[in-house]
Each structure stands twice: as C-alpha cells, then as structure tokens.
Amino acid sequence: MDDTPLSRRSFLKHSLLAVGSLGILAGMSGVYGIFGEPNWIQTTTVKLAYKRYPASFAGMRIVQFSDTHISKYYGLAHLTRLAQLLQRQEPDILVFTGDLFDSRQGEISNDVIPILSQLHATYGKFAVLGNHDLRMDAARITEVLEQSGFKVLVNGSQRISRGDESIHIVGVDEMFHGKPNLPLALKGIDQDEFVLLLAHEPDFADLASSYAVDLQLSGHSHGGQIRIPFYGSVFTPDLGQKYSIGLYNFDGTEFHVYTNRGIGTTLLPIRFNCRPEITVFVLETKLI
Structure with a gap:
C-alpha cells in the first residue's frame, strides 16, 4: 500500500x-x-532603391544563393531540387557567394556540373569562393563553377549593360585564406556607376562601406544555423558575427549588406529557427 x-x-x-x-x-x-x-528552403524578396541604380535596370531580378556545403548530408538530389527552385525565380542575374563543398564532410566532384549547368540567368551567373573552397582546392572549385557556367570573380568585376546604362558585379577574394583587394576589383569603374559586391564574409562590409559600393551580398554565417527564440544564434563564425543575418544599412550612406542564411549546413547537419534561404533582390532607382 x-x-x-x-x-x-x-x-x-x-x-x-x-x-x-x-x-x-x-x-x-x-x-x-x-x-x-x-x-525547407525559404525565398526572401528584398526591395531597395539607390540613386546610382540605372532606371533601365528597374525590375531586374538578382537572385542569390550561398553555402551549399555539398557533402554526405547535402547531396546531388538536394542540389537538383535547389536548382529547380532557383530557376523558378526567373533570375536576370544569378549570384553564388561561396562554399560550394564542405571541407570537413565533402569532397570535390564534377558530378555537380550537369546540375549547376541547368541554371540560366539572362545577364549571367557569377560567383565568389568561400573559406571552405579555399581550404579544399580553390583552383579545382573554380574550374567546377566555370564549367557550370559561372564567372568566378577574384578581385575582379564584370560590367553588365542594358541599353546605354550599366551596372558592375564585383567580387573579392575570401578573407581567411585569400587576399581580398577591393581597390583592384573596383579599378576602372566610374564613381557614378552602381556596384554590386560579392564577398563571402559579411563583416567585409566594414571595409566596403568606405568605397563606392552600393550593395554587398554575403553568406558564410548561415544566419547562425541554430537560433534560439528570444536569444538569437548559438554560434556565428569569425567574420560573420557583426552582420550575421539579413539586411543591414549604414547611417549616412546608401550602402547595405545582406547576409544570406545559406543552403547547407556545417559542423552539425542541423538547422533550427533558421531556414535555408534563396534571396531575390528587386532594385529601383531612388528619385532625388
């Protein structure tokens, strides 16, 4: 009892x-x-206006994806589905901001080329390398991306023209293992022309904000990957801590940095309260 x-x-x-x-x-x-x-990939649309953005480019869709981290946890079937989702966004310009493969749990493979080659954008596909890319083999991953139709920008730029007006896509080397050189990348670009900067690490924005750059697109942080409600991210990597997720503006300027949450995972194959992301940017001319 x-x-x-x-x-x-x-x-x-x-x-x-x-x-x-x-x-x-x-x-x-x-x-x-x-x-x-x-x-559960989320598509985020971001609308911004800039004085330097040419009117003839209004309505153009710039689509960003980042940090696929292809590995045993993110394989070809996942990449195929991602490619389909990206193509549904009808990109005029498609940009990839680094870390194609995961250096800890993945290996470089040409098997991704047929999948990435299916991606089409009216004015081109552009990419920069990430820290995992350089940690593995920058030359090999550059080759994979270029065979997939991407132009890889390493401290370089590409002019895109529409009628008599132009914008510039600029890309810098990654910060941990590379040698980013923004002045070299901007060489020959007129101060009055719109510049879209691709930089893997978002905290590069502290330097970029001092130059004639309008919008920086980055990845690297995965948005924290695991975010606790009312607390925030459990962990963010070096050079991805200050601008770890989403859109940031800089007082007194039109400069913005946007940090994409990425697609894949690293360290742990887990995401919580931080869905993988495709970002669509629709830019307009700001009327003075």
Missing part, C-alpha cells in the same frame, strides 16, 4: 509528466532540426 501523501504523489506525477514532455519536445525538435528545417 502506498502511504505517500497525496500532495507529494501529485507533485511527483506532474514532475514526471513535465520531464517526459520536455524529453518528447526535445526529441521532436531534434528530428525537425535534422530532417525538417534543413530541407
């Missing part, structure tokens, strides 16, 4: 229920973080 006082038995019962519920919740969150959210 149980002689435990009723209040004590009730407390123990509710405590066990609470612990069990927390365990179930943690288990469900873990399953969601591994098998759910990493495959």
Whole structure:
C-alpha cells in the first residue's frame, strides 16, 4: 500500500509528466532540426532603391544563393531540387557567394556540373569562393563553377549593360585564406556607376562601406544555423558575427549588406529557427 501523501504523489506525477514532455519536445525538435528545417528552403524578396541604380535596370531580378556545403548530408538530389527552385525565380542575374563543398564532410566532384549547368540567368551567373573552397582546392572549385557556367570573380568585376546604362558585379577574394583587394576589383569603374559586391564574409562590409559600393551580398554565417527564440544564434563564425543575418544599412550612406542564411549546413547537419534561404533582390532607382 502506498502511504505517500497525496500532495507529494501529485507533485511527483506532474514532475514526471513535465520531464517526459520536455524529453518528447526535445526529441521532436531534434528530428525537425535534422530532417525538417534543413530541407525547407525559404525565398526572401528584398526591395531597395539607390540613386546610382540605372532606371533601365528597374525590375531586374538578382537572385542569390550561398553555402551549399555539398557533402554526405547535402547531396546531388538536394542540389537538383535547389536548382529547380532557383530557376523558378526567373533570375536576370544569378549570384553564388561561396562554399560550394564542405571541407570537413565533402569532397570535390564534377558530378555537380550537369546540375549547376541547368541554371540560366539572362545577364549571367557569377560567383565568389568561400573559406571552405579555399581550404579544399580553390583552383579545382573554380574550374567546377566555370564549367557550370559561372564567372568566378577574384578581385575582379564584370560590367553588365542594358541599353546605354550599366551596372558592375564585383567580387573579392575570401578573407581567411585569400587576399581580398577591393581597390583592384573596383579599378576602372566610374564613381557614378552602381556596384554590386560579392564577398563571402559579411563583416567585409566594414571595409566596403568606405568605397563606392552600393550593395554587398554575403553568406558564410548561415544566419547562425541554430537560433534560439528570444536569444538569437548559438554560434556565428569569425567574420560573420557583426552582420550575421539579413539586411543591414549604414547611417549616412546608401550602402547595405545582406547576409544570406545559406543552403547547407556545417559542423552539425542541423538547422533550427533558421531556414535555408534563396534571396531575390528587386532594385529601383531612388528619385532625388
């Protein structure tokens, strides 16, 4: 016969229920973080206006993806689905901001070329390399991207013209293992022309904001990859901590940096409260 006082038995019962519920919740969150959210790609549309943005380019769709981290956790089937989602955005310009393969759990493979080659953009496909790319083999990954139809920009630029007006796509080398040189990348570009900068690490914006750059697109941080409600990201990497997720503006200028949350994962194959992202930028001319 149980002689435990009723209040004590009730407390123990509710405590066990609470612990069990927390365990179930943690288990469900873990399953969601591994098998759910990493495959739930979000498309974000960002609208911005700039004085230097030419009127003839109004309505052009610039589509960004980043940090695929192709590995045993993100394979060719995932990449094929991503390519289909990217193509649905009808990109005029398509940009990739680095880390094609994961240096810890992946290996460089030409098998991605037929998939990436299916991507089409009216005015071209452009890319910069990330820290994982340089950690593996920058030359090989550059070759894979170029065979897939991307122009890889390493401290270089590409003019895109529409009628009598132009914009410039500029890309810099990555910061950990490379030698980014923004003045070299901007060489020959008129100060009055619009510049879209691709830089893998978002914190490069502190330097870029001092130059005639209008919009910087970055990746690297994965938006934190695991974000706790009311707290934020559990971890962000070096050079991806100051501008870790989304859009940032700089007081007194028109300069913005946007940090894409990326597609794949690294370290842990988990995303929580930080869905993988495709970003669509629709830019307009700001009337003075």
